[in-house]
Amino acid sequence: MKTPETLLLNQEQIKSLITMKEVVEIVDRTSKDLGVGKTINPTKVLLDLGETAAYPPYSGFMNAMPAYIGWEDSAGIKWAGGFLGERKALGFPYITAMILLIDPKLGFFRAAMDGAYITNMRTGAQTASALKYLVNKKKIKLGLYGAGMQGHTQTEAISVLFDIDELRVYDVNRQASEKFAQDMKDVVKGKIIIADKPEDAAQGDVxxxxxxxxDKFLKNEWIKPGTVVFPMGSYQECDDEFILSADKIIVDCIGQVLHRGALRGLVEEKKLSEKNITCTIGEMAAGLKEERIQKNERILCLPIGTGAMDVAVATAVYNKAVEKSIGVKFAFV
Structure with missing residues (x-):
């Protein structure tokens, strides 16, 4: 048997093959699959290239994120990370990523593609999908910290499932907020308010x-009952008092959130552990748990990001590319 060729896809080709609505649907389907154990998602492996480590001094990190997607019968891995330092100085985007797909039966490499665009899209879709199981209303008010690419895709994804009645955005760079407001004016059905102070954006349902x-810039006293908080960054972003007093903590992958993101520091200090986690998003999506927010509750939701979502979206992109004869085939062997 001749070794099959590998399909190569660049970012522009991927953009032509997938919409945010489709990504939200794929993420939701994969969450359900995770909830019933049909999708396999090992915890990501971190290579610290100076993000927090003293050596090497490159202000970045890379993660290896493998997964098998049961409902698509596909497997793959995303190699992805973020870099500040010299990369930022040269004007390149923070995120850099590649995704490899394999035939899970034979191990042949089906595709190699850009992963940055898929990363941005599925990160937004994870928030939207989780919110579907956490709030009871169609119209929501949103507070957003960060007006960059992730801010755009978060807003776009949430708008697929909800009508954003009001969006308050805060960024340390006001010009970024102004650009965001202009870019998102046709996506957000309600008004967009540029917050002058960080506390001014901490209003709304989400x-x-x-x-x-x-910095732990989001303060406990700003967060009112009836609010769901998503700290999506690699660091903590919200203060210890809020995390420790949240009524529920909901995550995408228990193994990952204990070692990265908002909970990491408190876990290391032994102030939090797995027993403090209410449930996973997959359990809610699969109908195994019901955790919709009550008026007197504050929920912390942490979709740190799983390889399963990237591989699932990449598989859908690959299937469409094959159908439409898009991409370049390359024989590595």
């Missing part, structure tokens, strides 16, 4: 943090 901040 608060989403997509920043590169290492």
């Amino acid at each position: 608060i989403v943090c997509v920043t590169q901040s290492k």
Whole structure:
């Protein structure tokens, strides 16, 4: 048997093959599959290239994120990370990523493709999908920290499932907020308010943090009952008092959230552990748990990001590319 060729797809080709609505649906389907154990998602492996480590001094990190997607019968891995430092100085986007897909029966490489666009899309879709199981209304008010690419895709994804009645955005760079407001004016059905102070954005049914901040800037006293908070960044973003007093903590992958993101520091200090986690998004999506927010509750939701979502979206892209004869075939062997 001749070794099959591998399909190569660049970012522009991927953009032509998938919509945010489709990504939200794929993420939701994969969450359900995770909830019933049909999708396999090992915890990501971190290579710290100076993000927090003293050596090497490159202000970045890379994650290896493998997964098998049961409902698509597909497997693959995303190699992805974020870099500040010299990369930022040269004007390149923070996220850099590639995705490899394999035939899970024979191990042949089906595709190699850009992963940055899929990363941005599925991260937004994870928030939207989780919200579907956490709030009871169609119209919501949103507070957003971070007006960059992730801020855009979070807003776009949430708009697939909800009408955003009001969006308050705060970014340390006001020009970024102004650009965001202009870019999103046709996506957000309600009004967009640029917050002058960080506390001014902490209003609404949902608060989403997509920043590169290492400061615990979101304060407990700002967060009112009836609010769901999504700290999506690699660091904590919200203060210890809120995390420790949240009525529920809902996550995408228990193994990952204990070692990265908002919970990491408190876990290391032994102030939090797995027993403090209410459930996973997959359990809610599969109908195994019901955790819709009550008026007197504050919920912390942490979709740190799983390889399963990337591989699932990449598989859909690959299937469409094959159907439409898009991409370049390459024989590695």
